Structure formats: structure tokens, C-alpha cells
Amino acid sequence: MEGALIARDKVGVQDFVLLDSHTSEAAFLNNLRKRYQENLIYTYIGSLLVSVNPYQELDIYTVTQMQLYRGVNFFELPPHLYAIADNAYRVMCSEYNNHFILISGESGAGKTEASKKILQYYAVTCPTTEQLQTVRDRLLLSNPVLEAFGNAKTLRNDNSSRFGKYMDIQFDFKGAPVGGHILSYLIEKSRVVHQNHGERNFHIFYQLLEGGDKDLLCWLGLERNPQKYTYLIQVSGSLSCSGIPEWFGLERTLKTIPFQPPAGIAAVQGWLCCAVGQGGCFSKPQMSPGCAEVCSDPPWCLSSLGYLYFQVLSPLNVDLAFYARDAVAKAIYGRTFTWLVNKINGSLANKVGVLSGVLNAPKIFEQFCINYCNEKLQQLLIEMTLKAEQEEYELEGIEVNYIFPLPFPFELPLHRVLLITNVEVILLF
Numbered sequence: 001m002e003g004a005l006i007a008r009d010k011v012g013v014q015d016f017v018l019l020d021s022h023t024s025e026a027a028f029l030n031n032l033r034k035r036y037q038e039n040l041i042y043t044y045i046g047s048l049l050v051s052v053n054p055y056q057e058l059d060i061y062t063v064t065q066m067q068l069y070r071g072v073n074f075f076e077l078p079p080h081l082y083a084i085a086d087n088a089y090r091v092m093c094s095e096y097n098n099h100f101i102l103i104s105g106e107s108g109a110g111k112t113e114a115s116k117k118i119l120q121y122y123a124v125t126c127p128t129t130e131q132l133q134t135v136r137d138r139l140l141l142s143n144p145v146l147e148a149f150g151n152a153k154t155l156r157n158d159n160s161s162r163f164g165k166y167m168d169i170q171f172d173f174k175g176a177p178v179g180g181h182i183l184s185y186l187i188e189k190s191r192v193v194h195q196n197h198g199e200r201n202f203h204i205f206y207q208l209l210e211g212g213d214k215d216l217l218c219w220l221g222l223e224r225n226p227q228k229y230t231y232l233i234q235v236s237g238s239l240s241c242s243g244i245p246e247w248f249g250l251e252r253t254l255k256t257i258p259f260q261p262p263a264g265i266a267a268v269q270g271w272l273c274c275a276v277g278q279g280g281c282f283s284k285p286q287m288s289p290g291c292a293e294v295c296s297d298p299p300w301c302l303s304s305l306g307y308l309y310f311q312v313l314s315p316l317n318v319d320l321a322f323y324a325r326d327a328v329a330k331a332i333y334g335r336t337f338t339w340l341v342n343k344i345n346g347s348l349a350n351k352v353g354v355l356s357g358v359l360n361a362p363k364i365f366e367q368f369c370i371n372y373c374n375e376k377l378q379q380l381l382i383e384m385t386l387k388a389e390q391e392e393y394e395l396e397g398i399e400v401n402y403i404f405p406l407p408f409p410f411e412l413p414l415h416r417v418l419l420i421t422n423v424e425v426i427l428l429f
């Protein structure tokens with residue numbers, strides 16, 4: 001008995017609602033710390049799961065673990081992401097309604113990893129046929145592609161998603177995954193032309209230059225040395241891809257999804273031609289003072305975009321021409337990303353139409369929109385948990401201090417608005 005109590009004390013409580021002093025922040029953090037020290041990274045708050053990033057590989061995501069959680073009642077086993085995934089899936093199958101899993105947290109908290117683990121769980125545990133395996137594989141493979149083009153090293157996370165992702169997985173009446181589709185929003189296009197000190201541009205550029213074979217780079221008119229490219233050398237640290245999936249893996253994935261290899265990377269090259277040296281802008285002595293020519297070298301652009309060749313003579317000074325060059329680079333990248341998401345959606349053989357949107361906005365406004373979107377999702381979560389509880393109390397005649405509804409967006413402390421960078425949503429239907 002004593003041994004059991006010590007063990008319980010050592011790992012705290014599995015569900016925060018069981019904490020004696022459940023309103024104390026210190027007790028909450030203490031419980032989280034105790035469990036984290038024992039590599040217990042998951043704790044429930046009722047049906048919500050709190051996760052702490054372990055920053056190390058834990059032996060809790062094996063197929064055996066997946067089988068263990070499959071079809072088991074929520075609270076019968078220790079808290080786990082698989083329990084959440086399984087519960088959403090089973091309720092969807094039994095009640096024939098849609099479910100979503102909302103994953104939110106600050107940058108580097110582990111949202112992307114969590115969404116990948118949920119997808120892996122469904123890939124392993126859901127019934128499937130040989131034909132449906134293609135959809136399943138493509139769903140899993142879409143991640144490395146999106147990460148290559150949509151993730152970058154930031155000060156908080158070496159593999160930070162610089163876009164919001166809303167993914168849905170469609171199941172048939174037997175519960176087999178038959179399709180999916182991804183909505184990406186607010187790709188951080190400003191990153192292609194400017195990165196903060198210590199941060200990097202999107203992974204794809206470094207991957208391509210580091211791993212692409214000589215013939216490919218030659219065909220694309222690119223040089224291996226990233227120092228040649230203005231947009232890639234604003235970082236202070238290493239330009240290599242350590243810790244990030246390398247080019248070879250990505251190339252294999254692109255073929256599986258499948259992409260036409262030349263088309264898949266052509267737009268990247270189109271963007272890089274904007275980034276060469278001082279960019280495509282230079283002053284022409286024979287032009288009147290203050291004039292600059294913004295020029296895209298015909299062979300590069302023709303081969304990259306197939307049809308786009310432009311030569312603009314305009315009375316711009318060098319600064320304005322650089323500004324225009326950056327705008328073109330951002331537009332190309334934004335469109336590339338949209339195209340990529342559309343392509344992935346097409347390959348997922350979904351029955352509903354493809355939805356994909358990437359907004360074009362200056363950097364601060366971009367961040368504002370991301371925060372606004374996150375706060376809206378957070379509000380939805382509060383609505384669906386606290387409000388539902390309050391209504392139940394009311395029905396049962398239990399007195400309660402009302403904390404909902406609260407006016408949006410002022411109900412949340414400001415630090416929260418600043419810290420959250422994106423939210424992952426997985427919808428099951």
C-alpha cells in the first residue's frame with residue numbers, strides 16, 4: 001500500500017480533475033513536473049489532453065502501444081494521444097457524426113509531431129484494403145512535402161511550421177479512410193525574402209542545394225553554394241540541413257505522391273532566380289537617373305515557369321526595384337505552396353472539392369491574422385468544453401459561477417496571443 005502511494009506521489013495524478021488543490025496553478029505545474037520527470041508527458045484534464053514536449057524519443061509510439069489503445073475505454077489506460085485519436089474515431093463510427101481534434105500550443109510545443117502521430121495511429125489501426133492503402137500512404141507522405149516547403153528554422157523550433165494546417169480525413173461507413181484533404185492558410189511568405197537573426201528560410205532551398213545532384217542543379221541553373229543566394233544567407237548559423245529530412249527522402253516522396261519531378265521543383269528555381277546575388281535588379285547607365293531595370297533572365301524563368309518571361313522597364317530607383325523583386329519572389333512562393341497543397345489534395349482522391357487558400361499580407365498583418373485565427377479556434381474549444389459543462393450544471397440545478405460567454409478577443413491574456421503561432425486541426429468525417 002505504501003509502495004503504491006509513493007509511486008502515485010512520484011508520478012502525480014493522471015487527470016488534473018483529481019488534484020486535491022485543483023484550482024492552484026502551483027499544484028498544476030507541480031503535477032506536470034513530477035510526471036514529466038518520469039517521462040510521463042501526457043495528463044488529462046477530463047477529456048482534454050495536456051502534452052509536454054519530451055525533446056527525446058520515447059518508447060510510447062510503437063505498434064504494440066497502438067494496438068493496446070485500440071477500442072479501449074478512454075480512462076482505462078494511462079493518458080495518451082492514441083486514446084484521444086481512438087475515442088474520436090470510435091464515437092464517429094458509432095454516432096455517424098463528424099469529430100475534430102484541435103491541437104494548440106506555443107511554437108515548439110509539439111503540435112506537428114502530435115498530428116503526425118495521430119495520422120500514424122489511424123494508418124495502423126483503421127481497417128483498410130489494398131486500394132485504400134494508396135490514400136493512407138499519401139496522407140502520411142504529404143507531411144514531409146509540406147514540411148519541406150512550409151517549415152523553417154526559427155529561434156524556438158528548428159522545424160517550425162510557418163503555415164496553419166487544417167486536415168480532414170474521410171472515412172467510409174465501415175470506418176476505412178477513403179480520402180483526405182488539406183487546407184493550408186497563411187504561409188509566412190515574408191520569410192522568403194527576410195529572416196530574423198538566427199532563423200532560416202524555408203527548408204526546401206537548403207535541401208535542394210545541399211542534396212540535389214549535379215545534373216539537376218545544372219539543369220536548373222543553380223549553384224550548390226547557398227552563399228550565392230541573397231535570400232539564403234541572412235542567417236547567422238549553419239546553412240546545412242541537420243535534423244531536417246534531407247533531399248533524397250523528399251525526392252522519393254515527391255515521386256510517390258506523385259509529382260512530376262521537374263514541375264515539383266521548377267517553381268523553387270523560379271524563386272531562386274530572384275534571389276541570386278543582388279537579385280535581378282541592376283542600374284543601367286544608359287537609362288535616365290533613378291531608373292532601374294527589373295529583369296528575369298529568360299532561360300531561367302522560361303524553364304521554371306514554362307511561360308513567364310517578363311522584362312519591365314520602369315522608372316524605379318534601386319530600392320523600389322528590390323521591393324518589386326521581393327514582391328515577385330513572395331508571390332511565386334505563395335503560389336508554389338498553393339499549387340503544392342492542391343496537388344496533394346488531388347492525389348488524396350477526395351470526393352469533395354479542393355480547398356486551399358494562402359493569403360497575401362505583409363509580415364505583421366500575417367502574424368495578426370494567424371493570432372486572430374488561433375484565438376477563434378481557442379474560443380471554439382472553450383465554447384465546446386466550458387459552455388457545455390455549464391449548461392449541464394444548469395440542467396441539473398447546480399449553482400455555478402459563470403465564466404462563459406466572454407467577449408472576444410479580450411478574454412485571453414496577451415502573452416497567449418503572441419506565443420501561439422499556428423494550430424493544427426484534424427477533422428474526422
Ligand SMILES: Nc1ncnc2c1ncn2[C@@H]1O[C@H](COP(=O)(O)OP(=O)(O)OP(=O)(O)O)[C@@H](O)[C@H]1O
Pocket residue numbers: 053054055056057058105106107108109110111112113114157159160161162421422
Ligand atoms: N512527442 C514527441 N516526442 C519526441 N520529440 C518531440 C515530440 N513532440 C515534439 N518533439 C520535438 O520537438 C520539436 C518541435 O515539435 P513540433 O515541430 O511538433 O512543434 P510545433 O508545436 O508544431 O511548433 P511550431 O508551432 O513552431 O510549428 C520536434 O521537431 C521534435 O524534435
